[in-house]
Amino acid sequence: HTVELNEMFGQIQSPGYPDSYPSDSEVTWNITVPEFRVQLYFMHFNLESSYLCEYDYVKVETEDQVLATFCGRETTDTEQTPGQEVVLSPGSFMSVTFRSDFSNEERFTGFDAHYMAVDVDECKEREDEELSCDHYCHNYIGGYYCSCRFGYILHTDNRTCRVECSGNLFTQRTGTITSPDYPNPYPKSSECSYTIDLEEGFMVTLHFEDIFDIEDHPEVPCPYDYIKIKAGSKVWGPFCGEKSPEPISTQSHSIQILFRSDNSGENRGWRLSYRA
Structure with missing residues (x-):
């Protein structure tokens, strides 16, 4: 089944979490945040491992591309904190699909993930574009604006810096x-x-x-x-x-x-x- 999520942040868990997830199940969470990008990270991850994740998996995608596919058990290396792998959507939509196959050899506890809306840094994204700011670019939540060096005036296009x-x-x-x-x-x-x-x-x-x-x-x-x-x-x-x-x-x-x-x-x- 499919769950629609429109909040600016939230939590996604495998069915039955923290108990083991059922066999043969599939859930998709569609996350949509306005004007922002979606960041997803995992606090707990414990799935059946399989070659190329063909049995059980969590797949993260946007409208037209797969951003990541995860399966298996969490790494036990103490330096790596749970949820260190952050997945960032290019736009304001991300879909997360959990699937388990017909059998589980043993008990797997599934996953606990959190998502949040993060601001797009237009200044970084526009650095090479023709439409970038002439002198200085300032990013704020939901947008950006340009300013000029001392002695210059911002043109009415709000981008180029002219002088009097x-x-x-x-x-x-x-x-x-x-x-x-x-x-x-x-x-x-x-x-x-x-x-x-x-x-x-x-x-x-x-x-x-x-x-x-x-x-x-x-x-x-x-x-x-x-x-x-x-x-x-x-x-x-x-x-x-x-x-x-x-x-x-x-x-x-x-x-x-x-x-x-x-x-x-x-x-x-x-x-x-x-x-x-």
């Missing part, structure tokens, strides 16, 4: 401008703007340094991340890839540099010096 980098103004006649965190990878999902604004009569020239590394695409020009320079109606760029742009003589005293990054990639960014 718009409205930077440069009024000196020479200077250096870099992507945020340069030469470390620049932040994702950010829109940066830098304005160089000098007195009329001066003209700004830009020189990009050697390290230039902005995510690019083999067929489409700069669809992900790029830097663009504007002076009045003139536009240079978008630039991306690994080759620094040639020096730019803007013929203007007021220019705007725009830098955009999407929500993926680990590129080092750019650094430029300007002079009037």
Whole structure:
């Protein structure tokens, strides 16, 4: 027969436990816990032993795979505590089946097992996925959330960390401008703007340094991340890839540099010096 279990924890015992279990019996316990995984461990285990557990056994499975099959007697090695073998379901369902065949050579007391719902550690599970947290991941019961390093803001996707980098103004006649965190990878999902604004009569020239590394695409020009320079109606760029742009003589005293990054990639960014 089948028993449905929906509590967050519980106990499963062989029929008649702690007395010997009957011959020719079969019981299945279906354990379902919401949002969690199921952990099962045995405090006592004493079944008839047989080759490949073909006579009596306890089988633990999920919807589509067998997690473990046990039979025989408990190990007598004193270092091993009863129930040291923990079975963990990949999802929120586990089924445990006890079966005994038509005969028992001697008396076997069966088993005593306990199960409990355990939280899924989403942070560990998502480490390699595209959807993992950009900086820090925090696991809590039933879920997880992301947070960012100092100086960064969590994007509305609740996963990537961006910086506030718009409205930077440069009024000196020479200077250096870099992507945020340069030469470390620049932040994702950010829109940066830098304005160089000098007195009329001066003209700004830009020189990009050697390290230039902005995510690019083999067929489409700069669809992900790029830097663009504007002076009045003139536009240079978008630039991306690994080759620094040639020096730019803007013929203007007021220019705007725009830098955009999407929500993926680990590129080092750019650094430029300007002079009037």
